Amino acid sequence: MQLRAASIGETVPRETFDAVIQSVFDTAVNLRLADEDRLITLLISEGYELPQGIRIWKNDLSLQTLTPGLRAAARGGVLRFDSSPLAVDLRGAPVWKCRVPELHADMNLAVTQKAWSIAWDLLNVEQEISNADIIADDLFQGNLDSPLSQRIAKPVLHLITSTEHYNLEDALLAAAKMIGLGPGVTPSGDDILIGFLAGLWSMAGQDQKQLSFIRSFGAELVQLSKGTSEISRTYIYHATQGQFSSSLSQLAEAIATGDGVEEATQTAMRVGHSSGMDSVTGLLIGLCIWNEVSTIPHRGRIKEVT
Amino acid sequence: MTTSQRMIKNLYRDSVSLMQFSEKLHALDGIKQASAVMATENNISLLVEAGLLASAVPPSPNDLLIVVEGRDEASTGAALEKAEAMLKQKSADAYAGEGGVRRVPPAQHRDGARVHVVCQFRPDIHARRVRRGGGAQGIATRSARDDVQRQRQHGGGDPAETLCA
Numbered sequence: 068m069q070l071r072a073a074s075i076g077e078t079v080p081r082e083t084f085d086a087v088i089q090s091v092f093d094t095a096v097n098l099r100l101a102d103e104d105r106l107i108t109l110l111i112s113e114g115y116e117l118p119q120g121i122r123i124w125k126n127d128l129s130l131q132t133l134t135p136g137l138r139a140a141a142r143g144g145v146l147r148f149d150s151s152p153l154a155v156d157l158r159g160a161p162v163w164k165c166r167v168p169e170l171h172a173d174m175n176l177a178v179t180q181k182a183w184s185i186a187w188d189l190l191n192v193e194q195e196i197s198n199a200d201i202i203a204d205d206l207f208q209g210n211l212d213s214p215l216s217q218r219i220a221k222p223v224l225h226l227i228t229s230t231e232h233y234n235l236e237d238a239l240l241a242a243a244k245m246i247g248l249g250p251g252v253t254p255s256g257d258d259i260l261i262g263f264l265a266g267l268w269s270m271a272g273q274d275q276k277q278l279s280f281i282r283s284f285g286a287e288l289v290q291l292s293k294g295t296s297e298i299s300r301t302y303i304y305h306a307t308q309g310q311f312s313s314s315l316s317q318l319a320e321a322i323a324t325g326d327g328v329e330e331a332t333q334t335a336m337r338v339g340h341s342s343g344m345d346s347v348t349g350l351l352i353g354l355c356i357w358n359e360v361s362t363i364p365h366r367g368r369i370k371e372v373t
Numbered sequence: 374m375t376t377s378q379r380m381i382k383n384l385y386r387d388s389v390s391l392m393q394f395s396e397k398l399h400a401l402d403g404i405k406q407a408s409a410v411m412a413t414e415n416n417i418s419l420l421v422e423a424g425l426l427a428s429a430v431p432p433s434p435n436d437l438l439i440v441v442e443g444r445d446e447a448s449t450g451a452a453l454e455k456a457e458a459m460l461k462q463k464s465a466d467a468y469a470g471e472g473g474v475r476r477v478p479p480a481q482h483r484d485g486a487r488v489h490v491v492c493q494f495r496p497d498i499h500a501r502r503v504r505r506g507g508g509a510q511g512i513a514t515r516s517a518r519d520d521v522q523r524q525r526q527h528g529g530g531d532p533a534e535t536l537c538a
Binding site: 215250254296 | 409415422423435
């Protein structure tokens with residue numbers, strides 16, 4: 068059975084590549100590219116995009132013949148798998164590109180601040196309702212219920228302070244305490260870091276000092292990410308390049324423009340069990356860096372604590 | 374009380390199955406706490422700090438570390454055997470059986486794949502949060518909470534589409 072790819076992430080090779088199936092999920096398969104320390108993902112979805120994603124959309128499609136360890140290869144723009152009739156035609160598929168680095172979000176605008184506050188409130192409510200380990204408000208208020216939140220709060224606050232002061236060494240020390248921390252194949256600490264980078268990339272614009280910090284921090288973070296799962300490492304790598312999932316990108320854009328922030332927040336939070344909420348936590352915190360916006364909740368508190 | 378642990382190599386599961394896995398593990402006779410996390414250095418350190426691991430084990434970030442605390446060694450040993458059997462059963466289901474797409478109602482927002490292993494189940498924390506009444510942002514938060522609940526009741530929004538992680 069040959070399907071046409073609905074879209075392809077910008078970082079996916081288009082014509083020729085060799086890979087091995089790394090992991091199989093209900094609606095996604097990760098492929099480890101030969102001779103490269105990164106994964107690409109074949110996913111069944113109506114609209115969720117990834118920088119490393121090959122998206123297909125077909126009801127009742129079965130991936131049952133795919134198992135970890137099987138080889139996959141693309142030749143002439145068609146992806147095939149050993150021992151499976153499934154083939155995916157990559158030719159002509161639209162390329163999805165994350166636009167977060169082009170957003171130039173201005174947190175000094177009232178409309179942006181309002182959008183941020185709406186997202187922050189929705190996030191905290193959802194985290195409470197779903198009994199999440201990490202509740203964004205609590206990181207700044209000291210109401211730390213779970214061992215995970217107790218452990219992650221301090222590094223998060225140090226990450227904020229050190230990034231504000233362009234202190235790369237301290238920011239990396241904080242990140243090292245977050246990498247691989249928490250439940251999930253993309254642990255909460257990783258998700259917060261990914262969201263945090265999304266916040267920084269959203270605002271950096273043409274500011275060379277900020278961009279330089281993000282790139283230096285990212286380069287070292289890629290090294291630190293060897294301490295987490297291979298799947299999470301892939302997301303971190305793309306985050307350091309300014310590339311994020313469509314749901315996180317759309318939330319960053321909604322905050323930057325003030326349009327559709329409620330829907331975008333809900334969508335971004337629904338990813339996984341807690342990954343979406345953790346990423347949104349990181350994004351909203353990241354958007355508070357390098358500006359003096361006192362109207363944002365906790366802005367003063369962040370400074371006070373750190 | 375005693376604790377036991379087991380490492381399962383290269384195991385990736387979606388969040389729904391791992392949630393169910395965790396609940397089943399916790400419900401086993403004689404088990405007080407259960408945790409299943411990727412065996413990263415920071416997670417291992419957290420488990421040691423929480424008293425669920427007697428001492429650090431070598432990190433292995435692509436493997437799943439299951440830790441149980443129970444009444445005695447017989448309870449924890451039986452729980453780990455059961456855990457591994459459950460995971461292997463799931464593996465067979467996932468890779469040779471249903472295999473492909475699972476559709477779950479939008480209200481549960483689980484369309485796919487962004488995978489999550491389970492954290493500890495802690496009824497004490499849940500109860501405390503319920504008593505605390507959720508968000509602490511006054512009217513704005515209550516309004517936002519209502520929105521969230523309303524969306525859930527109506528199954529609003531697209532299902533989350535994710536990716537294995």
